[in-house]
Amino acid sequence: MKTPLTVLVCALTLTACADHAARARLGIQDPTLLQSGIGASQDEAAGAANPQWINAYAPAASGGTALASLQARLNRLPPEQNGYFRAKAQCWISAGQEARQAGDHWGFVEEAIGQAAVITLGLENGTSLSAANPALRTVSVVRPDLWKIVNTIKSDPVTASCREAQQPLACAEVELMQAGHDAWVRNFAHAEKRLPDIQDNLRKSAESALQCKQAAPASAAAQSPAMPRTVTLRADSLFRFDGGNDAAMLSAGRRELDKVARSMKTTATLRELRITGYTDRLGDNAHNQSLSLQRAQTVAAYLRARGVTVPIAIRGLGSAKPVAQCRQTRRDELVRCLAPNRRVEIEFVVAPS
Structure with missing residues (x-):
């Protein structure tokens, strides 16, 4: 047919x-x-x-x-x-x-x-x-x-x-x-x-x-390893601490996003990206919500500038859904422990086969 x-x-x-x-x-x-x-x-x-x-x-x-x-x-x-x-x-x-x-x-x-x-x-x-x-x-x-x-x-x-x-x-x-x-x-x-x-x-x-x-x-068969459905990027690798705009983006973060953009070009069935920003629990809720959204928007804009044309859904969830639970009393130790919670997740939505 x-x-x-x-x-x-x-x-x-x-x-x-x-x-x-x-x-x-x-x-x-x-x-x-x-x-x-x-x-x-x-x-x-x-x-x-x-x-x-x-x-x-x-x-x-x-x-x-x-x-x-x-x-x-x-x-x-x-x-x-x-x-x-x-x-x-x-x-x-x-x-x-x-x-x-x-x-x-x-x-x-x-x-x-x-x-x-x-x-x-x-x-x-x-x-x-x-x-x-x-x-x-x-x-x-x-x-x-x-x-x-x-x-x-x-x-x-x-x-x-x-x-x-x-x-x-x-x-x-x-x-x-x-x-x-x-x-x-x-x-x-x-x-x-x-x-x-x-x-x-x-x-x-x-x-x-x-x-x-x-x-x-x-192309999909040659891809090694296979492109995951969700990529989690540590915010500490993407941005300076407590930063979320393009000026705060680190060189290591740009290299990581360049890899993501290149891998998308070999995924013909990609239909949409869903980018979600997160922060740790330090700071007030309003600031964390704004910062998490800014991080997601900055990542989306960077991928757009690298030729990504699929629809992108963006959201910031602040300190929600923590992946690390920390109880340190010293602030420097607490900041290090909470690092996994400061992240940006990129979910790849592909068309059904």
């Missing part, structure tokens, strides 16, 4: 464009776009800029300067961040440059800058990013069938750990948004011209995901 990815590869290889009814072929369902033509009143439903859009994108006064700045920032990111989000930021920058060079004054340049900026800032800061595509004011939905293919590839667990599949997928999403903008300005023919490249990128992504899936059993 063929897997969904196999079916997609076949479908994308054989898809061809018909020669009639461009608008119908694009599968447009937006009633405003279907019923309005050039010269229609530009109320908000027809695309007039609303206050929310102006507040979000008015600061992007010089599109060329903003795009060049974003490109320079993206180029400075380390090579290990060459995953889905970096590819998506690059494709948004390219889309903005193309629209600007074409003299597009409908607002798509500003929206492309906004999307690229959000992703680039997240990569720089190591914060969690959403892979969802936002609804943009100047973009209509075209080819819902291709969006279904995007979501099928995206939802396959192997894609999260297969970088070869991530880059063409990210660009296909941005290109579909570009086609949606072409349709929004009633340039249906130009929207259609983008479809072959979109389909080709989706085919490449699906084929790469299949190759990663086929290679996964051999």
Whole structure:
């Protein structure tokens, strides 16, 4: 029985464009776009800029300067961040440059800058990013069938750990948004011209995901020792005492997290990470709760910066669930005894086999 990815590869290889009814072929369902033509009143439903859009994108006064700045920032990111989000930021920058060079004054340049900026800032800061595509004011939905293919590839667990599949997928999403903008300005023919490249990128992504899936059993067998379901890292190895942010992270802790990030790349069925921070019982509860959460957030941000793209659930449990019970009276001895309780646990949630 063929897997969904196999079916997609076949479908994308054989898809061809018909020669009639461009608008119908694009599968447009937006009633405003279907019923309005050039010269229609530009109320908000027809695309007039609303206050929310102006507040979000008015600061992007010089599109060329903003795009060049974003490109320079993206180029400075380390090579290990060459995953889905970096590819998506690059494709948004390219889309903005193309629209600007074409003299597009409908607002798509500003929206492309906004999307690229959000992703680039997240990569720089190591914060969690959403892979969802936002609804943009100047973009209509075209080819819902291709969006279904995007979501099928995206939802396959192997894609999260297969970088070869991530880059063409990210660009296909941005290109579909570009086609949606072409349709929004009633340039249906130009929207259609983008479809072959979109389909080709989706085919490449699906084929790469299949190759990663086929290679996964051999990688898993070669992995020694087998990747555990939960990794416990001593906080004293990760951070300076009573520290939890990136500035407090120790070199030994960074090396440990680098090992974790590398091991995840060989686990094709990885679906989610659950990161939990803990402290010892010294100090007040509010401080311990905040510190444990900060440690979990810092570890998550570090792994994100190393190319980890799977969803990450973060929590801090303070001094709960101690693994060591200590009754020393001297503080230095008590601190040493309580060391196992100061920890960060990383649980790997894999898809059922």
